[in-house]
Amino acid sequence: xxxxxxxxxxxxxxxxxxxxxxxxxxxxxxxxxxxxxxxxxxxxxxxxxxxxxxxxxxxxxxxxxxxxxxxxxxxxxxxxxxxxxxxxxxxxxxxxxxxxxxxxxxxxxxxxxxxxxxxxxxxxxxxxxxxxxxxxxxxxxxxxxxxxxxxxxxxxxxxxxxxxxxxxxxxxxxxxxxxxxxx
Numbered sequence: 001x002x003x004x005x006x007x008x009x010x011x012x013x014x015x016x017x018x019x020x021x022x023x024x025x026x027x028x029x030x031x032x033x034x035x036x037x038x039x040x041x042x043x044x045x046x047x048x049x050x051x052x053x054x055x056x057x058x059x060x061x062x063x064x065x066x067x068x069x070x071x072x073x074x075x076x077x078x079x080x081x082x083x084x085x086x087x088x089x090x091x092x093x094x095x096x097x098x099x100x101x102x103x104x105x106x107x108x109x110x111x112x113x114x115x116x117x118x119x120x121x122x123x124x125x126x127x128x129x130x131x132x133x134x135x136x137x138x139x140x141x142x143x144x145x146x147x148x149x150x151x152x153x154x155x156x157x158x159x160x161x162x163x164x165x166x167x168x169x170x171x172x173x174x175x176x177x178x179x180x181x182x183x
Contacts (some may be wrong), residue, residue, distance in 0.1 A: 002152075002154060003158070008063060008130060008159075012127060015126050015130070016123075020168055021037075023116065023177045024037075026112060026177075028104070028177075030062070030101060031061055031065060037085060039080050041053050041073065042076050043073060059148055062100060063100050066096050067095065068097075074097060083142070088100065111179050120170060120171075120174045127142075138152055
């Protein structure tokens with residue numbers, strides 16, 4: 001092949017995975033432990049991810065159960081979840097903490113779709129930046145005489161095919177999540 005696209009493809013896969021992870025951390029009205037992945041709890045003087053101090057399980061479709069391994073951590077976990085502004089209700093009981101996902105209103109759903117679109121656009125911008133880097137490398141190789149003009153055009157066509165496929169994957173991820181949000 002004229003140009004090695006493997007590093008470029010790897011970078012684009014990371015962009016797709018990042019978007020999926022970002023979407024999984026949004027509250028769409030159903031209990032999902034992944035929404036708590038970004039919550040850090042103060043534990044013995046340092047901040048650690050919630051999953052390092054407690055187990056998180058799904059109690060029912062609207063509720064998560066958090067069982068801290070050290071019962072003295074309950075207040076810290078509650079404080080961290082409330083401070084994370086995820087729009088979740090927290091109830092402390094004798095076993096641990098219940099995290100309740102509120103029912104989404106139409107207005108909340110529309111706001112969530114806007115957030116989904118913003119995150120999609122951020123990743124599209126990242127893809128465009130990656131494309132520009134590869135585009136410049138291809139042109140530089142042609143100017144240095146390391147590839148012919150025809151090879152350069154073929155490489156650019158291959159680059160565009162890869163970009164179109166990635167954008168299609170990002171769009172499909174967005175549409176799937178949008179359907180989830182809109183119910």
